[in-house]
Amino acid sequence: MTIAEIEERVDATKVELARLVLNHHVSPLDNPMKIKQTRRDIARMLTILTQKEQNA
Numbered sequence: 001m002t003i004a005e006i007e008e009r010v011d012a013t014k015v016e017l018a019r020l021v022l023n024h025h026v027s028p029l030d031n032p033m034k035i036k037q038t039r040r041d042i043a044r045m046l047t048i049l050t051q052k053e054q055n056a
Contacts, residue, residue, distance in 0.1 A: 003056070006049045013042050 001009075017038045024032060 003049065003052055006045055006052070010042060010045045010049065013038060013045065017042065 017035065020029065020035050020038060023029060024035060029035070
């Protein structure tokens with residue numbers, strides 16, 4: 001993946017996380033661990049992004 005693709009995916013995942021958190025505050029999610037998993041996915045993508053930027 002290119003740096004631009006990773007940045008785009010991070011942005012999309014952040015929007016998804018915001019939606020999950022909002023929905024969870026309104027009514028409990030079936031799987032609240034999805035919020036934790038999504039936050040960790042964002043962190044992984046940002047780590048990969050930083051590594052690619054340093055190597056570029």
